Amino acid sequence: MLFSKTNTSCASRIQFLDNVEHRCQSMLKLNDQRVNMQLSNEVRPQIVGFAGGCSRERESSVTSSSGLSSKRSCFMSSCYSKSERKACRDPCDVKCCDGEDNRPPYTRIMPEDRRFGVVITNEECPCDCEFNCILEFMAEAFHTTQDVASLNFSQCTPVAEFDCSLLLVAEDSDSSDWLLRVARPMCPPYRCTSFIKHFDLVRCTFVIPMIVERRLCNVFQIFENQNCGLDTGKWCVMEMAPLDICSDTYASKVIFPDSINYEIVAYIDNESKEYIEHHCSKLKYITWHLPVDFPEGLSCT
Structure with missing residues (x-):
């Protein structure tokens, strides 16, 4: 009877040790094993989006009728849909043209934004380059304008002087029209015109x-x-x-x-x-x- 109990106890202990050894070996195999995680097509773009924001490595290949294959890299705006471009656009990005510092200030404005520029000159005294009174007048106009929150001006070159002329640059036609409308009471001696008319383009x-x-x-x-x-x-x-x-x-x-x-x-x-x-x-x-x-x-x- 005692011999039977002893055999049973030894067998249980041996089984316990075997289980422990099996679990330890399994853990060691998991630590040594290199797991290749394949992400689904639905999950992968979400992971990339969280990690890197707007991807610039995406490419689209277009094969022409002549057999040439032209690849347009993903930083190009044409590769993205309108919603993607809006999502990838940095709201704090100030768009300016690069160039030499000795060039006139309007050259730093994007060509598509120069049309929103307004130029003010002194017709009676073209050599008068003092424009503080004009800026003070414009500041007063901001206090009396009800829709002032809708006005938008260039972050690149909002105000600049060149050749005894004052340049004010808006970001849209409504804001540039407001500048022209507000500046009318100053004339004469000042003349306020659009950038295009000022240079007779x-x-x-x-x-x-x-x-x-x-x-x-x-x-x-x-x-x-x-x-x-x-x-x-x-x-x-x-x-x-x-x-x-x-x-x-x-x-x-x-x-x-x-x-x-x-x-x-x-x-x-x-x-x-x-x-x-x-x-x-x-x-x-x-x-x-x-x-x-x-x-x-x-x-x-």
Whole structure:
């Protein structure tokens, strides 16, 4: 009887030790094992989004009719939908053009934002560069304006002086119209006009093949580098839209069909117009010569 109990006790102890050893070996295997976690397609973009914010490594490959495959990297705005671009846009990002400090202040403004500029000059005394009274007058206008919260001004160059002129830059047409409307009681001796009218800019259209998506600042910088003597610092872009491949005019306007071709409507200074006309009404851009059209009978607005 005692022998039977002893055997049973030893057997139980041996079973317990075997279980402990098995668990220990299992734990050691888990520690040594490299687990390859495969994330589902639904989960992976969420993880990437939390870790890195807006991904810049996404690519889309487009195969052209000629057999060429053009890859547009993901930092390009054309790769994203409108909702993605809005989500990826940094609200604290101040958009300015890079350039030399000795150039006029309006050259730092994005070409698509220059049209919202307002220029104030002293007609009676053009050499008078004192504008403190104008700024004081504008400050009083802000106190009496009911919709002042809806006004938006450039963070890049809101106020600047050049050639005894005062430049005020808004971010939209409503704000620039407000500036022009408020400034009317100051005239004379001061004259307040839009940026386009102040420089007497002329309208033109041209098409840019965006092989790599870039800001217009960078594109115009290439214009200046390749077209010696050209200055795009006053150019105002009014419209920028991709060519419609279904349009009847697509074949006559397209520059390079394997890329996105943007039609630009801009107002440029007369010096630039003369330069372009002197060079067969074309602009050098990378390997192309872009035709520039100057519609007759259209004055600046």
